[in-house]
Amino acid sequence: MQLGCTKKLQDYLKRDISPADQLADPFFSWSADLLTINRHKTVSVVNDCTRCGFVLYGVAAKTMKNLEQQIMDGIRTMLVADEIAPDLIDRYMEDCGQTITFTKTRDRSTVARMNKFNERVHRMADKFVLGPPIQKHCLRWMSDDVISSHGEYKTTLNLLQRAFADHYGTDKVFQHHTLTLMVNLQLDIPCSRVVEIPAGLTLADLHRIVQHLFYWQGYHLHEFRPPDGMPLDIAFPEYADLAVTGEFDESDCTKIEQCVSLQEAFTQYHTLIYTYDFGDDWQHEITLTEETIDAESKWPRCIAAIGTPPPEDVGGETGFAELRRILSNPQDEEYEDMKNWADDMGWKPFDLEQVNEALKRWRW
Numbered sequence: 001m002q003l004g005c006t007k008k009l010q011d012y013l014k015r016d017i018s019p020a021d022q023l024a025d026p027f028f029s030w031s032a033d034l035l036t037i038n039r040h041k042t043v044s045v046v047n048d049c050t051r052c053g054f055v056l057y058g059v060a061a062k063t064m065k066n067l068e069q070q071i072m073d074g075i076r077t078m079l080v081a082d083e084i085a086p087d088l089i090d091r092y093m094e095d096c097g098q099t100i101t102f103t104k105t106r107d108r109s110t111v112a113r114m115n116k117f118n119e120r121v122h123r124m125a126d127k128f129v130l131g132p133p134i135q136k137h138c139l140r141w142m143s144d145d146v147i148s149s150h151g152e153y154k155t156t157l158n159l160l161q162r163a164f165a166d167h168y169g170t171d172k173v174f175q176h177h178t179l180t181l182m183v184n185l186q187l188d189i190p191c192s193r194v195v196e197i198p199a200g201l202t203l204a205d206l207h208r209i210v211q212h213l214f215y216w217q218g219y220h221l222h223e224f225r226p227p228d229g230m231p232l233d234i235a236f237p238e239y240a241d242l243a244v245t246g247e248f249d250e251s252d253c254t255k256i257e258q259c260v261s262l263q264e265a266f267t268q269y270h271t272l273i274y275t276y277d278f279g280d281d282w283q284h285e286i287t288l289t290e291e292t293i294d295a296e297s298k299w300p301r302c303i304a305a306i307g308t309p310p311p312e313d314v315g316g317e318t319g320f321a322e323l324r325r326i327l328s329n330p331q332d333e334e335y336e337d338m339k340n341w342a343d344d345m346g347w348k349p350f351d352l353e354q355v356n357e358a359l360k361r362w363r364w
Contacts, residue, residue: 001097001099002028003029003045004110005104009043010104018103019104026049028095030046031045031048031111038128041060042055043055043056043067045071045074046117050156052082053078053142054135055138056133058131059133071100072096072100074133075093077134082160083174083298092164129238143157161174175293176296177295178199179197179262179290183274185284191309193302194304194305195209196301198298198299200263201261202257202260203262208362209300210276213302215311216312222274222275223253224274226272226273227272233251235269236268239259239260242256266288271288272286279316280310280313281316302359309350311342311347312345327339
């Protein structure tokens with residue numbers, strides 16, 4: 001495998017560097033640069049064909065001694081995160097070969113692509129955590145780019161899919177991993193949703209999905225906690241340095257939510273508690289019911305629903321019960337006022353098809 005190194009990385013490696021082989025297949029060729037992220041030396045690695053990449057964060061002398069293996073591990077980890085089928089990953093790694101040839105960069109276009117990748121890396125610097133060189137939780141954002149070519153827009157995943165399909169003669173490039181979650185809103189009447197969600201999405205994504213499922217508007221604060229009540233920075237100590245201490249020494253774990261994948265969360269905890277609006281205190285119990293490998297859909301999808309959720313700012317369970325009581329009796333003197341208020345709040349019966357269309361349009 002060919003690895004084109006920038007001048008900055010060449011000087012840091014202090015290796016013999018040969019000219020790039022211009023005939024080498026770009027799909028099996030990568031480019032690398034040396035960055036400084038959060039005052040830590042970081043090696044960025046980008047595929048010359050697909051523009052997907054990863055970083056080795058906080059590289060040190062001991063890391064550099066085993067740089068070849070670190071890069072090969074990084075490539076495999078990236079492909080797993082992108083949900084490439086395992087047999088194709090094995091074939092790709094075998095075709096890359098057992099050794100890495102360090103060369104100069106191939107041409108200006110590969111350098112330009114690498115510079116654009118580096119811009120994305122710098123933008124997400126606040127998500128990096130200390131310890132692991134390969135920032136697994138950042139891979140999704142690192143390779144999330146849209147490219148314009150001949151008036152057509154494509155994503156890096158589109159390029160990755162096409163490259164694997166062309167090289168290995170298959171239409172089945174991805175193997176999607178999906179979790180089926182039961183989301184039960186704790187009310188005095190049944191109100192629940194069953195949703196299929198890609199395992200690689202994060203708790204922050206799950207927050208947005210629950211907002212869709214229950215017609216919440218995102219006006220209020222929220223949090224995820226395990227059933228034992230621990231905050232996320234305690235439950236997932238590997239991300240603890242991302243937590244921000246706010247008033248009353250309470251931890252704001254919003255950044256942690258952006259990094260913890262659903263696969264991580266529901267491997268460690270079978271059930272999570274999601275609270276929305278600390279005033280009305282809407283408690284949702286979210287439980288893993290099934291895992292599916294090689295799922296058909298890569299989009300979140302609601303597959304079952306019971307009940308209409310409360311509108312925003314209704315006053316908690318007591319206020320919602322009072323709203324239902326009044327609206328059940330058109331003769332009530334408050335009926336018209338409460339009906340107009342509920343309509344203004346967008347309160348309506350659940351529409352499964354509409355919600356799934358909205359979830360599919362979202363760029364996850």
